[in-house]
Amino acid sequence: MTETNTKNKAQVSIRTLAIDDIAPIFHLGEQLFASNLYPTLYRTWDQWEVTGAFNTDPDFCLVATIDQHFAGFLLGTLIEKNENIYGYIRWLGVSPDFHRMGIAKQLVDRFIERIIVEGADTVLMDTDPANEAAINFFQKTGFANPCEHVFLSLDLTKHDYYGKLLKYEQNRTAQLTEKSQRRP
Numbered sequence: 001m002t003e004t005n006t007k008n009k010a011q012v013s014i015r016t017l018a019i020d021d022i023a024p025i026f027h028l029g030e031q032l033f034a035s036n037l038y039p040t041l042y043r044t045w046d047q048w049e050v051t052g053a054f055n056t057d058p059d060f061c062l063v064a065t066i067d068q069h070f071a072g073f074l075l076g077t078l079i080e081k082n083e084n085i086y087g088y089i090r091w092l093g094v095s096p097d098f099h100r101m102g103i104a105k106q107l108v109d110r111f112i113e114r115i116i117v118e119g120a121d122t123v124l125m126d127t128d129p130a131n132e133a134a135i136n137f138f139q140k141t142g143f144a145n146p147c148e149h150v151f152l153s154l155d156l157t158k159h160d161y162y163g164k165l166l167k168y169e170q171n172r173t174a175q176l177t178e179k180s181q182r183r184p
């Protein structure tokens with residue numbers, strides 16, 4: 001029996017996010033949304049993404065376990081705008097140990113079932129254009145009509161005015177810190 005077959009026979013369960021899932025989700029995200037692979041995802045991923053989702057959208061945040069081991073997560077939300085209700089998949093991640101076992105598909109299926117109950121008729125997702133695995137996955141799942149979204153950045157240290165302002169604030173903070181450390 002191959003490893004894949006063994007894995008495919010494992011028991012996958014999907015459940016709502018619980019407080020103990022916050023740390024494993026954050027750490028898996030750190031591993032998956034790496035700066036060298038997807039800089040935009042890396043910059044926006046932090047622990048507040050997980051705790052925020054847990055606090056504001058508990059019903060749309062899911063965890064996959066495989067034989068009781070944490071295997072992946074989906075952090076989603078519902079957007080209500082005028083007459084329209086959308087589901088939005090903010091983050092999706094599956095542990096590399098469990099890739100290509102249909103776990104992401106199960107997470108997305110359960111999420112869609114939940115948003116349909118709330119009246120949504122469209123699901124949105126976005127990712128880094130270099131993220132071939134995710135793009136293939138979502139296209140296979142039926143997502144279509146990709147449209148480009150451009151991320152720009154401004155290096156404040158190299159800007160004439162903001163560079164000076166930044167330096168001024170850094171000096172001020174350093175002086176305040178030094179002063180407070182000198183206090184008995």
Ligand SMILES: CC(C)(COP(=O)(O)OP(=O)(O)OC[C@H]1O[C@@H](n2cnc3c(N)ncnc32)[C@H](O)[C@@H]1OP(=O)(O)O)[C@@H](O)C(=O)NCCC(=O)NCCS
Pocket residue numbers: 032033090091092093094095098099100101102103104105106126127131132133134136137138140
């Ligand atoms: C994208 C990701 C969530 C897919 O998870 P997964 O559980 O391995 O996906 P599934 O097993 O449900 O895949 C279903 C189908 O999607 C496609 N797919 C999934 N991963 C793929 C990959 N690496 N390359 C090409 N196609 C892929 C395949 O068609 C696959 O079916 P198949 O295995 O029968 O060929 C996972 O690779 C991941 O966590 N990536 C890093 C995090 C990320 O990019 N998240 C999305 C943006 S927030």
